[in-house]
């Protein structure tokens with residue numbers, strides 16, 4: 032199969048890195064675009080010639096334009112965009128700092144909008160493109176103290192459906208993947224926070240916050256998310272657009 036050019040935001044670690052690895056191992060070129068430049072470079076080095084690290088803040092539209100321009104000049108195309116970058120903040124609504132609310136909405140919702148806006152003209156011109164938005168089970172359900180995250184992840188599903196309709200006759204598909212609990216920094220910081228707050232062991236924290244709602248009672252592996260993203264980017268998934276696929280162990 033011909034090498035595709037794949038952009039993975041937040042690809043320096045966690046789920047994004049597993050996604051980048053999946054594409055690189057299949058012979059595609061992956062641009063790992065992450066706020067953490069050092070980790071992005073290190074991740075790309077681990078993947079060899081098929082990957083390159085970029086420092087990118089997905090909330091900064093001029094930085095995004097420069098990034099897309101550079102990639103198009105170098106590679107001539109962008110075939111796949113995976114909007115994966117993310118972060119979490121937990122607080123009751125009345126204690127939730129306004130700047131954290133704005134930051135989460137900016138990274139989790141406005142970032143995918145800005146990235147999609149920047150790549151669409153090139154995808155439309157070539158009548159070819161795959162956009163995969165990493166939402167969350169929190170795109171469909173709520174948990175206390177995660178108002179910004181839950182709002183943004185619900186919003187990302189609305190954006191996915193709108194983008195799917197707008198691009199459906201242009202050879203482009205837009206879908207969302209909804210991961211369940213994956214043991215990355217993002218989740219383990221929350222588990223450790225709960226352990227400290229409520230003096231729980233790791234097992235107790237997992238049992239309290241995760242397992243009651245997760246029938247498989249295990250973490251989802253980053254590779255399990257990556258395999259679904261890879262499928263949605265494949266030719267065989269060409270008729271799937273505007274969909275939400277939960278990879279959560281039955282949540």
Ligand SMILES: NC(=O)c1ccc[n+]([C@@H]2O[C@H](COP(=O)([O-])OP(=O)(O)OC[C@H]3O[C@@H](n4cnc5c(N)ncnc54)[C@H](O)[C@@H]3O)[C@@H](O)[C@H]2O)c1
Nearest residue numbers: 041045046065066088089115116117167210212213215217
């Ligand atoms: N871990 C889980 O349990 C879980 C569950 C559901 C959904 N998700 C979603 O999966 C995605 C990846 O999460 P993860 O668990 O791998 O997290 P992670 O914290 O391990 O990785 C997130 C990456 O995003 C990058 N990032 C943050 N802000 C950025 C910005 N402004 N611009 C560019 N990059 C930025 C970080 O530097 C980091 O490399 C997120 O969208 C997250 O909401 C995770």
